[in-house]
Amino acid sequence: MASYVVMLPPGGSPEQRLEQAVFLRDGFSWLGLIVPPLWLLWHRLWLEVILAFLAMAAFSGVGEAVSLPVVGGLLGLLVSLYVGLEGQAMRVAALRRRGWQDWGVVEADRADTADLRYSLAATEETVATAPAVTIVPASSAVPRVTQDTLGLVSYPQRP
Numbered sequence: 001m002a003s004y005v006v007m008l009p010p011g012g013s014p015e016q017r018l019e020q021a022v023f024l025r026d027g028f029s030w031l032g033l034i035v036p037p038l039w040l041l042w043h044r045l046w047l048e049v050i051l052a053f054l055a056m057a058a059f060s061g062v063g064e065a066v067s068l069p070v071v072g073g074l075l076g077l078l079v080s081l082y083v084g085l086e087g088q089a090m091r092v093a094a095l096r097r098r099g100w101q102d103w104g105v106v107e108a109d110r111a112d113t114a115d116l117r118y119s120l121a122a123t124e125e126t127v128a129t130a131p132a133v134t135i136v137p138a139s140s141a142v143p144r145v146t147q148d149t150l151g152l153v154s155y156p157q158r159p
Helices: 014-019 030-034 036-042 046-065 069-097 111-128
Strands: 002-008 022-026 101-108 148-150 153-155
Touching (some): 002 069, 002 111, 022 069, 022 111, 030 036, 030 069, 036 046, 036 069, 101 111
Antiparallel strands (some): 002 022, 002 101, 148 153
16 A cells, blocks of 8 residues: 655645645655656756756766766666655655655555545544533523423412
């Protein structure tokens, strides 16, 4: 079963923030492994794209410097592997830098199931934080009637 990190946007009312939550699947990213720069661009991780390009260029330069271009390619594969393994964590870190907050982690098979479990947990959380209702006992709320009564009608007592 996969786990999804739930991130809440900055600002707004608590109800709006709960409705605009983003679910990020925590796990390996195959597209991040195959095409790391495109995957990073797709998720708007600008700083990470620049660092990945610089690392791949540096590794390629090292491979050319030692006259073994295969070494440069294999070292570039390390960048791809890192993006595949840690890509989702980079997305979470980028959202945190933008002011988003962690709500928690939801375990589910698919994103729609994670959304359902999150919605149920969020409503339970809002119900639990709602102000407590004070219950007044009926004996103290209604004055006692000393006359005989039958239903809502009171009858005078006989002398």
